[in-house]
Amino acid sequence: MPALGWLPDYEDVGGAAVFSLQGVSKSFGGIKVLTDISLTLQPGQRLGITGANGVGKSTLINIATGFLKPDNGHIQLRERILTNRPAWAFAQAGIRRTFQTTRFLAASTLGEQLLLAARTPACRASLASLLKSSGLQSSLPLFADEIPLPMLRKAEVIRGLAVQPEVLFLDEPSAGLTANELHEFGHFLQQHLPQQTALVVVEHRLDFMTMVTDLVVEMHLNQGLHIGSDGC
Amino acid sequence: MDLYLASVLTNMTLIAFLALSAYLVLVVGEVSFGQQAFFCIGAYLTASVTALAGAHIVWGLLAAILGGAVCALLLGLLTLRLSGLYFAISTLCFAELLRFSLLHIRFTRLIDGREIGPDGPEGFSNIRWIFEHNYAVTDFLLLAASCLIILLGLLFGLQRSHLMLTAHMVGHDPVLAQSQGFSPHRYRLGFIALSGAVAGFGGGLFALFNTHIEPAMFGVMLGVHGLAYAIIGGLGTPLGPLLGVVLDIGLLESIRQLAAYRMIVFGGLVALLLVFRPEGIASPRLVARLRRRWGRRRV
Amino acid sequence: MDVLQTSLDGLMIGSTYALLGLSFALIFGIMRRINLAFGACLLFGAALAIYLEPLLGWGAWGLFFITMAGAALASAYVERLCFAPHSKRSGAVTAMIASFAIWMQLDEISSQLLPQRTHAYQGLELPTLWLGEISVRGDQLLHFGMALVSIILLYILLYKTRLGLLIRATADSPESAYLLGARVPWLGFVVFFLAGILGGVAAFMILSADGHITPLFGLWSTFKGLIAMIIGGVGSLLGAVVGGLILGLVETHAGAALGAEFRDMVTFGLVFLVLVIRPGGLMGVKVYRTDNAAQERV
Numbered sequence: 092m093p094a095l096g097w098l099p100d101y102e103d104v105g106g107a108a109v110f111s112l113q114g115v116s117k118s119f120g121g122i123k124v125l126t127d128i129s130l131t132l133q134p135g136q137r138l139g140i141t142g143a144n145g146v147g148k149s150t151l152i153n154i155a156t157g158f159l160k161p162d163n164g165h166i167q168l169r170e171r172i173l174t175n176r177p178a179w180a181f182a183q184a185g186i187r188r189t190f191q192t193t194r195f196l197a198a199s200t201l202g203e204q205l206l207l208a209a210r211t212p213a214c215r216a217s218l219a220s221l222l223k224s225s226g227l228q229s230s231l232p233l234f235a236d237e238i239p240l241p242m243l244r245k246a247e248v249i250r251g252l253a254v255q256p257e258v259l260f261l262d263e264p265s266a267g268l269t270a271n272e273l274h275e276f277g278h279f280l281q282q283h284l285p286q287q288t289a290l291v292v293v294e295h296r297l298d299f300m301t302m303v304t305d306l307v308v309e310m311h312l313n314q315g316l317h318i319g320s321d322g323c
Numbered sequence: 324m325d326l327y328l329a330s331v332l333t334n335m336t337l338i339a340f341l342a343l344s345a346y347l348v349l350v351v352g353e354v355s356f357g358q359q360a361f362f363c364i365g366a367y368l369t370a371s372v373t374a375l376a377g378a379h380i381v382w383g384l385l386a387a388i389l390g391g392a393v394c395a396l397l398l399g400l401l402t403l404r405l406s407g408l409y410f411a412i413s414t415l416c417f418a419e420l421l422r423f424s425l426l427h428i429r430f431t432r433l434i435d436g437r438e439i440g441p442d443g444p445e446g447f448s449n450i451r452w453i454f455e456h457n458y459a460v461t462d463f464l465l466l467a468a469s470c471l472i473i474l475l476g477l478l479f480g481l482q483r484s485h486l487m488l489t490a491h492m493v494g495h496d497p498v499l500a501q502s503q504g505f506s507p508h509r510y511r512l513g514f515i516a517l518s519g520a521v522a523g524f525g526g527g528l529f530a531l532f533n534t535h536i537e538p539a540m541f542g543v544m545l546g547v548h549g550l551a552y553a554i555i556g557g558l559g560t561p562l563g564p565l566l567g568v569v570l571d572i573g574l575l576e577s578i579r580q581l582a583a584y585r586m587i588v589f590g591g592l593v594a595l596l597l598v599f600r601p602e603g604i605a606s607p608r609l610v611a612r613l614r615r616r617w618g619r620r621r622v
Numbered sequence: 623m624d625v626l627q628t629s630l631d632g633l634m635i636g637s638t639y640a641l642l643g644l645s646f647a648l649i650f651g652i653m654r655r656i657n658l659a660f661g662a663c664l665l666f667g668a669a670l671a672i673y674l675e676p677l678l679g680w681g682a683w684g685l686f687f688i689t690m691a692g693a694a695l696a697s698a699y700v701e702r703l704c705f706a707p708h709s710k711r712s713g714a715v716t717a718m719i720a721s722f723a724i725w726m727q728l729d730e731i732s733s734q735l736l737p738q739r740t741h742a743y744q745g746l747e748l749p750t751l752w753l754g755e756i757s758v759r760g761d762q763l764l765h766f767g768m769a770l771v772s773i774i775l776l777y778i779l780l781y782k783t784r785l786g787l788l789i790r791a792t793a794d795s796p797e798s799a800y801l802l803g804a805r806v807p808w809l810g811f812v813v814f815f816l817a818g819i820l821g822g823v824a825a826f827m828i829l830s831a832d833g834h835i836t837p838l839f840g841l842w843s844t845f846k847g848l849i850a851m852i853i854g855g856v857g858s859l860l861g862a863v864v865g866g867l868i869l870g871l872v873e874t875h876a877g878a879a880l881g882a883e884f885r886d887m888v889t890f891g892l893v894f895l896v897l898v899i900r901p902g903g904l905m906g907v908k909v910y911r912t913d914n915a916a917q918e919r920v
Contacts, residue, residue, distance in 0.1 A: 158498065182504035194499045196492055198559070198607030200615070207488050208503050232615060234608075250503070354715050401898050407714065408656055409901050409910070412852060416894040423887040543841070547658075547722055554719045584734075590727025591703075594720045598707040601716045 109134045110258045115164030124150050127315035132289040139292045139300035142310030148293045152262050156188045157181030187251035188260040193243040195235035202231035209253040218253040241272040258289045265296040277302040329460045335572050336467040340525025341549035342564035347518035351511045352494030357414030359546035360421045361391035361519040365526025366536045373452040374439050380452050384527045391523020392516045399515035425538040446537025450530050467528050478561035557603025559610030627756050628878045634762040636870020637769035641824035643850025643862035645817035651857040652793040652813050659700045659721040661844030662728035664825040667692030668835055669732035672741050682744050690822030697818025700724050701811050733837045745830035765827040772823050849893050855903030
């Protein structure tokens with residue numbers, strides 16, 4: 092990257108890092124939710140974040156995907172600084188996410204919505220191959236309220252993966268799934284996640300985490316968290 | 324064709340433009356009480372260009388489209404932060420501000436022995452282009468209706484396009500749209516500008532047809548009616564707003580014995596209808612399911 | 623002296639705007655809904671009063687009570703038909719449009735009750751008070767007092783009674799109020815009824831001061847109430863009172879300085895500016911922020 096002196100300092104996070112979030116804190120109306128969180132991801136890294144309810148796991152995911160603005164801190168994807176950019180810029184840059192309760196439109200078929208996410212021919216091709224190997228094809232002409240939840244969870248992941256993102260965040264994918272369904276979802280992830288895509292799962296089902304992640308860290312209330320290049 | 328019938332149909336066509344413009348704003352998830360402002364701008368611009376400057380009707384309508392779009396874009400930029408109720412009220416204030424300003428705009432000239440131009444509360448009279456060029460009422464109806472059909476055809480063609488589907492997504496679930504990299508602001512601004520263009524065009528035709536316009540014609544009632552038609556009809560198809568127009572003007576105007584009690588019946592019916600079909604008659608869900616049943620799939 | 627006189631007139635008118643704004647703020651603060659039929663409810667109450675007055679012959683106080691009762695009943699009707707069925711969060715727009723439809727309906731009923739365009743609305747005959755060169759109309763002073771009393775009564779109801787506690791709890795969070803045993807749907811009905819009563823008082827004050835009524839009164843009072851609420855701060859009750867007084871002051875001063883035809887323009891310009899620059903109004907910034915946050919919550 093050329094030296095751009097007028098840009099805010101950005102720390103060199105070790106050449107290969109794909110996503111970094113440095114010194115982030117956030118409080119809501121005087122209540123501190125996050126203090127000094129740093130998170131650095133290498134391409135293809137699979138990270139699990141766990142912790143009790145209310146320690147700010149969801150807040151962290153919302154900040155990392157741009158849906159909340161941190162009070163201070165710094166977020167970047169490769170060389171691109173995203174700190175004060177809107178959420179859609181995060182998504183365009185290659186940071187995708189899923190939601191605790193799956194989000195689909197009520198009045199479009201699943202197929203239409205997946206096509207909507209994949210706009211370029213390359214994305215279409217990867218979408219087609221994902222669909223072929225996942226067994227979702229029969230659900231394409233259906234509406235979201237006619238498709239069972241395990242299928243919707245997979246569809247949401249496919250919607251994110253179709254654009255070949257740099258980082259994929261999963262927000263509590265176990266919500267509403269039975270143990271068997273969760274296990275199957277884990278298999279699905281193992282099979283379809285591209286090598287280069289970094290994955291962050293926020294979740295408290297440890298069996299699932301050990302299945303899909305290489306490293307699980309636990310968040311505690313108001314204790315800083317440093318994950319990544321500094322050897323955590 | 325019966326002259327009365329022709330003028331009722333023309334009025335329906337003109338109000339349909341307003342309803343469609345309200346529909347376009349609703350698609351991106353906002354409610355506007357101010358579409359009459361763009362209708363009004365279109366009317367005044369067309370009147371000025373054709374009667375005052377003596378230009379061809381095409382230029383007049385083009386000016387109406389551009390003027391409506393630019394003003395709508397301006398309003399959209401000013402209210403970028405606002406949504407929901409706050410946006411709705413600010414559009415209403417914008418429209419009323421415009422209307423009150425028109426009360427003070429006087430710019431008349433003597434052309435062929437007639438006072439032409441905006442004249443404050445008296446309005447703009449003698450917009451005689453269609454008479455000077457020997458258009459009968461039915462001819463004008465044909466012109467307006469074909470413009471409406473072209474617009475509807477355009478919207479229908481785009482109905483399943485990425486653009487429209489994304490706009491619907493922005494309207495229904497802006498969070499989902501953002502998570503897929505679509506900027507709600509851009510879609511909102513674009514559609515508000517588009518709605519301004521459509522309303523402006525309708526207003527231009529209105530001025531030509533009516534030959535006289537005045538600020539009092541463009542009150543809140545006009546805009547809210549357009550909005551109500553779009554909501555009764557539903558957002559599932561561009562035909563929805565038209566359905567609303569036909570229901571109100573067409574059906575109730577034709578039963579003229581009811582005229583005095585028309586609003587008593589219609590108001591109650593609309594409120595009841597919304598209890599049972601809160602998303603309007605042709606709601607997106609209904610239309611999507613019908614489309615699937617008829618086997619027009621794309622995937 | 624002129625400035626003082628204008629300000630005093632402004633405050634007198636502003637007190638009625640405050641009541642109108644308060645009715646809107648009550649509904650919006652608690653249910654996050656806009657009742658477009660509000661003015662039409664007042665118009666209906668007043669039209670009913672004028673229609674019944676020759677039959678009953680109760681004079682000005684009769685008008686007062688029938689106006690109030692009619693407005694409250696109409697408001698409760700609007701709640702049942704337009705707001706109760708759309709109580710989910712996504713129903714805000716639908717409810718607003720349904721209330722617009724009922725506005726049309728009530729408007730039409732009122733104009734059937736009032737066949738001529740203008741009807742006399744009997745006021746209270748009270749002498750004008752003079753303080754040096756400044757004058758206050760006796761009836762306006764009484765109205766000001768009535769507005770004050772209404773506001774105090776509303777305050778007592780909301781802050782000193784159990785019902786008020788439940789209403790305020792619902793305003794903060796309908797879900798938790800429901801868990802605490804508040805019958806939220808019924809509270810909605812109560813709130814609309816209360817708003818109708820407040821509006822009825824305001825309608826009587828305005829109409830008897832003017833001495834006549836036209837069918838345009840419905841639209842007019844909806845506008846004044848909405849504007850007072852927005853200037854003061856959406857959802858804040860105190861804000862609505864302050865907003866009403868400010869609206870009265872701005873109107874009379876703008877009217878005096880620029881002429882009557884610029885008065886409404888100044889008002890709408892002010893509201894537009896408030897919305898663009900400070901959407902929460904004077905005192906509703908917190909409500910605005912929490913609403914926005916709730917909307918954007920993932």
